[in-house]
Amino acid sequence: MEHVYFFDGNQKRISWVIQNEKTSVEQYRDHAENYLDIVSIEQSKYIALHVGLFWSIGRFIIKNGDFVKIMLDSKSMYEHLSNNTANSDSFIKTRTKFIKQLIDQRKLVIKYELIKPEQNIAISALSL
Numbered sequence: 001m002e003h004v005y006f007f008d009g010n011q012k013r014i015s016w017v018i019q020n021e022k023t024s025v026e027q028y029r030d031h032a033e034n035y036l037d038i039v040s041i042e043q044s045k046y047i048a049l050h051v052g053l054f055w056s057i058g059r060f061i062i063k064n065g066d067f068v069k070i071m072l073d074s075k076s077m078y079e080h081l082s083n084n085t086a087n088s089d090s091f092i093k094t095r096t097k098f099i100k101q102l103i104d105q106r107k108l109v110i111k112y113e114l115i116k117p118e119q120n121i122a123i124s125a126l127s128l
Helices: 041-058 075-083 090-105 121-127
Strands: 002-009 013-019 024-030 067-072 109-114
Touching: 002 041, 002 121, 013 041, 013 121, 024 041, 024 121, 041 075, 041 090, 067 075, 075 090, 075 109
Parallel strands: 002 067, 067 109
Antiparallel strands: 002 013, 013 024
């Protein structure tokens, strides 16, 4: 199955939206206490990508071998994930390792797409 995955994060909350031909699911979570008001916006976005992927696999929304188009509204994230460019932030390196591990374990077919921030539909859940 094909999915479109939007996600976002700030210093207080993360959110994600997963769409496919059958459903559209929107979720948000407050940051865990050890991340609350500590992580940067970019770090929060990596948390949202990781947690949302993990959640969607656990809920059987995204299944082994599925195609996932990941919508990125951050050029630095797009460059880092799609072109494997280096990132000096150790927190982001760890999140990236976990994200790639999920992708590999589940044999997901991933396509990264760079979008404008105003096209990111997951942003609305950050203010709920």
